[in-house]
Amino acid sequence: MDDDSRLTRWDRRTDLALGIASLVFLGSYAVHVLAPGMPKAAHAFFLSLMYTAWAMFGVDYAVRWRLSGEGPGFVRRHWLDTVVLVLPLLRPVRVVRTYESIQRRHGEPRLPLHARVAAYSALSISLLGFSGALAVYQVERSAPNASIRTFGDSLWWTCSTLSTVGYGDYVPVTTLGRFIAAGLMACGLALLGTVTGSFSSWMLQRFSLGEDERRPPEN
Amino acid sequence: MDDDSRLTRWDRRTDLALGIASLVFLGSYAVHVLAPGMPKAAHAFFLSLMYTAWAMFGVDYAVRWRLSGEGPGFVRRHWLDTVVLVLPLLRPVRVVRTYESIQRRHGEPRLPLHARVAAYSALSISLLGFSGALAVYQVERSAPNASIRTFGDSLWWTCSTLSTVGYGDYVPVTTLGRFIAAGLMACGLALLGTVTGSFSSWMLQRFSLGEDERRPPEN
Amino acid sequence: MDDDSRLTRWDRRTDLALGIASLVFLGSYAVHVLAPGMPKAAHAFFLSLMYTAWAMFGVDYAVRWRLSGEGPGFVRRHWLDTVVLVLPLLRPVRVVRTYESIQRRHGEPRLPLHARVAAYSALSISLLGFSGALAVYQVERSAPNASIRTFGDSLWWTCSTLSTVGYGDYVPVTTLGRFIAAGLMACGLALLGTVTGSFSSWMLQRFSLGEDERRPPEN
Amino acid sequence: MDDDSRLTRWDRRTDLALGIASLVFLGSYAVHVLAPGMPKAAHAFFLSLMYTAWAMFGVDYAVRWRLSGEGPGFVRRHWLDTVVLVLPLLRPVRVVRTYESIQRRHGEPRLPLHARVAAYSALSISLLGFSGALAVYQVERSAPNASIRTFGDSLWWTCSTLSTVGYGDYVPVTTLGRFIAAGLMACGLALLGTVTGSFSSWMLQRFSLGEDERRPPEN
Known part of the structure; x- marks a missing residue:
């Protein structure tokens, strides 16, 4: 104890x-x-x-x-x-959590649970995506037949990967780049499901509140 | 007050x-x-x-x-x-809400909660997709090596993006087009999860009603 | 009455x-x-x-x-x-339902709710996919620069579309084909969410039954 | 009995x-x-x-x-x-289950339900993906115009398929390879939904525990 x-x-x-x-x-x-x-x-x-x-x-x-x-x-x-x-x-993903826990200690008004989880996961995805884009860019830019050649390409590739859209116009070609990509997919999918699920629960909550929809629910 | x-x-x-x-x-x-x-x-x-x-x-x-x-x-x-x-x-997305709230004030028969959320989200996605297709088309059509050249292409690209299928046969190539695309993915995914989740809850509800499945549940 | x-x-x-x-x-x-x-x-x-x-x-x-x-x-x-x-x-999708309702009338042993919904949706997706593959094949095969040229290609394209993987190696190019594809995506996504959600609920149920996991739960 | x-x-x-x-x-x-x-x-x-x-x-x-x-x-x-x-x-997928049931019999500390389901499904996906990559590689490597030519390509293709990203840079071209791919998509999607759903439930649980977040919940 x-x-x-x-x-x-x-x-x-x-x-x-x-x-x-x-x-x-x-x-x-x-x-x-x-x-x-x-x-x-x-x-x-x-x-x-x-x-x-x-x-x-x-x-x-x-x-x-x-x-x-x-x-x-x-x-x-x-x-x-x-x-x-x-x-x-992967560390910056914890920053959002830190911010949240500091805010709570100061007794600031908190969002409803689902909205908080959705916001937390969305921010985590953004930080994760930014880190991933950096890492993939560093690995890929010097590969002989790489398709990801600028950081802009790398960011665009990250968006299309994390949203599971996957156009395939830019794709990592090195082994290390693909490992990072696979990790990004795994983390991204788990967090994406959390964003999606919490957001959808939150909308259901707001809809189920009959008349006063403008104000968020307490919980 | x-x-x-x-x-x-x-x-x-x-x-x-x-x-x-x-x-x-x-x-x-x-x-x-x-x-x-x-x-x-x-x-x-x-x-x-x-x-x-x-x-x-x-x-x-x-x-x-x-x-x-x-x-x-x-x-x-x-x-x-x-x-x-x-x-x-993004404004038209609120239209569906407006329609819903006006209808409720007139006391019209309401769909069950899950069906209502599913319908609301589906309509929002459609309006959002239409707006996004317009914006991307406006940005891309004059780009030198664009693949999205007609509004039809842009609509098709929007469908394949919002459903997260992402064929990659048409892809935005300008920076602004990609920003719009990323926004579309983010909003689309959140709403898509809501459609999917509510639809699935609704089907579960209908299945769990033993005998009289033809009639929608009250709630 | x-x-x-x-x-x-x-x-x-x-x-x-x-x-x-x-x-x-x-x-x-x-x-x-x-x-x-x-x-x-x-x-x-x-x-x-x-x-x-x-x-x-x-x-x-x-x-x-x-x-x-x-x-x-x-x-x-x-x-x-x-x-x-x-x-x-779209009609065949109802066949599964018919089968289910006939089976119930005969008082046959029923699967647990979530498993039933998952099976129903999975079968619906299969029938829907088969119909969609047929329709897209009919529309695309005679288009001048079509990529979908055999029924096998069309089935493969349907799999990759309904699972939202979307490789983009085969893609409809005619306007009508794309309309069918968009409809397929919409129906497919809704049903897919239902399969996924029900399957996951079912697995949770089975896991939460402590010791006797081999036997499915009553509900 | x-x-x-x-x-x-x-x-x-x-x-x-x-x-x-x-x-x-x-x-x-x-x-x-x-x-x-x-x-x-x-x-x-x-x-x-x-x-x-x-x-x-x-x-x-x-x-x-x-x-x-x-x-x-x-x-x-x-x-x-x-x-x-x-x-x-498909058998190795059961290994995780076996491990789990043996561990339980020995009375080791168990993870909370949702975390357990998420871990179980994640491990199942990994084993399934590895088996699928092997099978597709065996089938595709000798095809005349195959794009999957090394086991690394096959693993990368599996990642992009199971996460439903689907870049389309590597794609099976033989009929048998496509059948395996379709099976992989079907199993993968169901398990993926389970991972995602359980993970998101688990995060919600952890968030809803007010102060002592470091310790996992009992259930």
Whole structure:
């Protein structure tokens, strides 16, 4: 119990810092990928930012492991945290959650449950898609017969993939690019189902409220 | 409360007028896009129709802001209304709602909840798809290496996009066209999930009614 | 009430005949499309079969209208029946229902609700897909630059469309073919959502039954 | 009742053996397809492994038929088992279930219901996809104008198919390959809906738990 409350306190204290670190990580990775021609010093600065943020995730993971009082089972039981530690580009997805939990602590008015889940998933998809587009672009741009050659193409390809439309006008051709794409499809589909399902529940709720439809329901 | 009831009264009084204005806006925009070779006077007439309708939306927004008694928070809290004001092509989606609320006031027999939501979403998708096809056609037709060259192509592309089939035989190639396409995917997917979910709930309801399946359930 | 019970009796008596007529219609249409080189007499025979079945649908519609005691509102209120009368290729979808209702009357053991809905929708999709593939094949095969040239291509295209995969290797190019395709997408998506949703509910049910998973739940 | 409990006992005793046989079947089939150039003796060994596993499935089917005390109706009533017997590549899908039921018997901590269903379906999709990729690769690689020429292409095609993205850059061209693809789409879509639905229910559950989100809910 004591460990648990210490864990909760740790989470509460580091939430904001880690959220900012996640955005910093994504931002400096974006700069690293999208501005390859910048001066060496600037490049080194952004790279160091990136690795600092990553180190912070590692420290957080270690402290939480320690505080949990669990043995090696922690790695397996918190496998999602482990995956996110290894692939920090997935980290920004947690930012939305952080924002939500901070907002709640401040007692701000909350949206109804379904709307909140829909908004959370929609934002997660956007961040995930942006990260995925960056990663695929970095991998594909130098491939000999790639079809994804600009970041715009990569973003467009991400939209068409995450919505499961899949035009096929731009397609990753490298093995690594395809692995990233497959991961993007998997995460995207799960989150998409959540957006869709919550949105549809929310609309049903609003419709079932007879007269005063303009005001969102309490729950 | 007083403000609120005045808001309700305003909504009730302007519902029909705004619904008609939405259809007029969509209609004159369609004429503007699809009949570029018509005489100058006619063109000016349809353009003025379009802008008049848009102005009406602006007035409605302003009055509702005023009546709500809220400060600048109104813009954020009613962000959907704000978006629809800026992108009036999304407006016709509300027409179905207007029709529904007018019908209810007249006490006409209502469909069961799920069927109503399914019908509402299906009609919204149709209007949204038509608007999207118009906008994409307008943007793409003059692009140098566009694949969408006729309005028929654009409609077909819209069908294949909104259903998430995505053949890829016709694809937007301009940046603006792709932005519209991404918006269409996002709205389409959310609404599609609603259609699908409600339809499926409705079928489950009908099946679970043992003997008298021909008659729709009350709720 | 009297009209109603007469309507019920009519339905009960004609269910089987109409179900068979639907299959006969689909079968003779298939022969008409797939065997264009057969002797004239055989062709005339299948055509007459087709039109006889269609006439039966018309008579059924008329009698039900009569028995319902409703005025012209019948056409609007039973719009689904009206659509099916005009597009009899949609008729076979009702066969599954007929089979189900006959089976129930004989008191045979019924599947759990969700499994039944899933099976019903899956069979409907299959029949719908087969009809759609036939219609698209008939329309496309003679188009100058068609990509769908054999019935096999058409079936493959239907699979890829109804599952919303949409490879785009075969695509309808005529206006009529695209209209049929759009209709297929709309019906297919709604039914697909029903299959998917019911199947998933069924699996949840089976999982939530703790120990005796081998036996299906009662409901 | 006696037959039933004997059936239960049979299931309990053979669960593990059959699960291992399923994986052995999949493994030796994979070797058979992916390493065509290996020495004859090794090839014969893997083929015999494959057929031994298949024979075990047949014996299990026969014993369960016998113990059920049912007549030929068994084939129809347990049609899923029958299908799996004929197409043993579908068998590995049951492995996950076996694992789950063994784990439960040992009283290990269980995930909440929705998470369990989501995990089960996700693993099933992976196994199904791997089997499908193998089968399509075997069929397509020797076709004259095939686009799927390596196992990597086949895996990539499977990802894009099961997620319903469907880029269309790789597509089966043989009739048998298309049949397998259609089966893959059908199974994949049903399972995908289950993954998506359960995942979304799980997220809703976690969100609706107010404060202590880190801990999974009991159910």
